[in-house]
Amino acid sequence: MLSIRNLEASYGRIQALHGVDIDVEAGEIVTLIGANGAGKTTLLMTLCGKPRAGKGSITFEGEDITRLPTYQIVRRGIAHAPEGRRIFPRMSVLENLQMGAVTVDPKYFADDLDRVLTLFPRLKERIGQRGGTLSGGEQQMLAIGRALMSRPRLLLLDEPSLGLAPLVVRQIFDIIRDINRQQKVTVFLVEQNAFHALKLAHRAYVMVNGRIAMSGSGAELLADAGVRAAYLEGGHEAPPPRPAPEAAP
């Protein structure tokens, strides 16, 4: 569905991605984990056309989207819930969801809204509230819900667990699984929270300094000693069920 080949991207003279290869097949949840500053956000942003890929290619459903402007990429069926949620703070929850549907035929709006509100009953309770006054977890739900309103076939999520309490993190990850299974949306998930992400994902990649260092099924990486040492609480034998505390970037 999505294939990234030898992708390079840089900010001015600083190169952030050095030849990245990633494949995402339809129906999968694929996760990308890595330390702070590894280039995960950069990869998602490059997928969306900003910054531009310096070298390499991005193909989505057989079409080369490497040079398309961002708004065109999104219209191909890719939704991006960017890092830090970026909801519209002065607009109501409903208006935020409505903004997610700008590229979609209005006749689907009522149904899609229903589906998203069923997925996030919390948002239904707060439908008229201003986005900026939602709690962090609710804002994350809104960001995901807003992305779903564009009827994507591929959903890009950038650190949905950022700054959330363990219980809410688990809730969000359950919902991501539901989105993937019930709504048949392919998910590409970027995470710091390696334990939860690897447990959820069918396949996973590890990024180190702008390169893919390792890849495999979620279970394989979860069992890998190197991965455990680097990303799972300093290599405890059995990863405790609670996620590592997040460091805000």
Add this chain to the structure above:
Amino acid sequence: MASRLASKSPAATLVKDSAAAALVAALLALPLLGFRMTDTARGLVLDYRFPLVLWSAGVVFAGRLLFTLAGAAIGRRLAARPPRAAARRWPLSGGRGRALAGWAMVGFALVLPLTPFGDRNLVDKATLLLIYIMLGWGLNIVVGLAGLLDLGYVAFYAVGAYSYALLSQAFGLSFWLCLPIAGLMAATFGMVLGFPVLRLRGDYLAIVTLGFGEIIRVVLLNWQSLTGGPDGVYDIKRPSFFGLPFSAFAPEGHQTFAQFFGLAYSPNQRIYFLYYLILILALATNLFTLRIRRLPIGRAWEALREDEIACRSLGINPTKTKLSAFAIGAMFAGFAGSFFATRQGFISPESFTFIESAIILSIVVLGGMGSQVGIVLAAVLLVGLPEWFRDLQLYRMLAFGGAMVLIMLWRPRGLLAHRDPTILLADHPAPSPADPTAPSEVSP
């Protein structure tokens, strides 16, 4: 200030604070008031007026003292008030109340010329006020909705005014034909300005638009052959009522407005007609804004103001969105400009200086960035009141500045900062909005 008062010896701090203010005042007053050149028979003589310097220091000392004490007293009073009362809503902040206030204003504006105090002078001033309200509503699309800080809005007003003036003179076109052309011209200029500044935001955008506004004025000033330069354009065709002129005598073979309707001629008729004309134009601007906020393009403007990156990742084309905001905002300035030209009968670059842009922007900001009723209130405050108090001469501007400072202290986010959602679910009405200056907390 209040916290400092609460420190160890409040009286001493207070006196020290006031003394410092007095010292500053004295230092400033020394060169400004302390010396004066007088022209006497013996030539220029330097006068010393040191008592005046002392006086001003004394006044500042006392003023500062009183101000601080009053501030502390008000602070105590507010703190003592029960919390419920403190959180009471500003009467116009709710959607219902605001709509009601809006309709009341429209009703009042419609009957104003018929009321006993609606004399010629007042209606004329109300016309001027309505021009500013219309300009405020137009700029609100750019600044309030799309969040693009535009300091050169008056340029589009000028484009509209000159378009009408020159077109009607060169081709004898009527006002109603020129109106859309003037709007179109202004919108085109809006796009032309929009292109180079698309990547800019905030301060940088403000600087470039400021420059653009000045460029237009300087071009008008120097393009003698077309615009008449500093002399401006004279004898601009006055408006007619569907071809019926508002004059005492009609040209050969025509009728005047008064003759056609069998009325006695009165110069007031034109004034009243102009008033209703601008009222219609302004209301059309308002109606347009209210409608477009509910359409995808209007929502995209507001979303763009909130977060450009999020907009892009939702499939919105920011280039198109920004350009359309610039163009449509400019179009309304163009309409207002051609009205201005037909009302004045004479225009020159002097009417389109930066201060006009500044006043219009102040109206939008004081009104509460995006609030239609707020803009009316701010226009009344900033344009209406100074007009009525013209007799006070120079103090007018002092009061203007003072009012501005007070409003920003009292309502830092504008008179009516609350924003109504453009869409509600039937079974989930919006929760009643809390005080806009203090967003309500939400339990997680």
